[in-house]
Amino acid sequence: MRLRHIPGAERKIAESPYVVQDPESKRGQWADVFGNRNPIHIEVGMGKGKFIMELAQLCPEINFVGVERYPSVLLKAIQKQNEQKLPNLVFLCVNAEDLGEIFADGETDRIYLNFSDPWPKDRHAKRRLTSPRFMELYDRILSPDGTVEFKTDNRKLFEYSLETVRQCGWRILRYTFDLYDSPYLDGNVMTEYESRFVEEGKPICKLTAIRGDAYPYGNPASVSLGPLRPR
Numbered sequence: 001m002r003l004r005h006i007p008g009a010e011r012k013i014a015e016s017p018y019v020v021q022d023p024e025s026k027r028g029q030w031a032d033v034f035g036n037r038n039p040i041h042i043e044v045g046m047g048k049g050k051f052i053m054e055l056a057q058l059c060p061e062i063n064f065v066g067v068e069r070y071p072s073v074l075l076k077a078i079q080k081q082n083e084q085k086l087p088n089l090v091f092l093c094v095n096a097e098d099l100g101e102i103f104a105d106g107e108t109d110r111i112y113l114n115f116s117d118p119w120p121k122d123r124h125a126k127r128r129l130t131s132p133r134f135m136e137l138y139d140r141i142l143s144p145d146g147t148v149e150f151k152t153d154n155r156k157l158f159e160y161s162l163e164t165v166r167q168c169g170w171r172i173l174r175y176t177f178d179l180y181d182s183p184y185l186d187g188n189v190m191t192e193y194e195s196r197f198v199e200e201g202k203p204i205c206k207l208t209a210i211r212g213d214a215y216p217y218g219n220p221a222s223v224s225l226g227p228l229r230p231r
């Protein structure tokens, strides 16, 4: 994401009714924020919010939380939400590392990671949003059958993630190295990055992982959808 300093971005965020201020104070009380007990789905690193806003419109019975750490990027999503005023969508301007202080154990139901920064250098592996420390964090805040859905154009990051997610005790329910040539595409909502990569002809990888606790009596086989190698 190209960053520009936008004067007043911090102030606009602090004043927006769509950004939850002091989110740590809502820990364990997110049902009150939305005024209902519907499931909570989070997108971590939502960028300008295209994906989460489309989903929030499609699924009014789900509560959505868009997480973006950069004010200048979040501002774009706020501008769109000022027009659409979706009642089931709020934003957080925080680093994903802090989600454990913001959501109580089991308080959320799904986490979307879309085109997360790849951090290709080994010494930066801890910053990848599918690294063990993040998977442990998601494991805590997700409900027993909570899932993580991850899309990326970055083959290396995807292979790393398939391995790490399993090592952390999660089950891979579905995965593909070429979403657009797979049955997995059904119901897919495109993100901003995704539309650019698809236009460039890049294959998109996707996996859905479920917490280990969800299957205490057995491990469902993971299903590979579509061709294993990009065309």
Ligand code: SAH
Residues within 6 Å of the ligand: 001, 044, 045, 046, 047, 048, 067, 068, 069, 070, 073, 094, 095, 096, 097, 114, 115, 116, 117, 191, 192, 193, 194
């Ligand atoms: N999901 C969007 C944007 C992808 S770019 C899309 O698919 O179009 C990745 C985004 O994640 C950037 O906006 C970046 O600022 C944000 N991000 C990266 N690491 C983050 C973290 N640790 N916490 C919160 N946001 C993060």
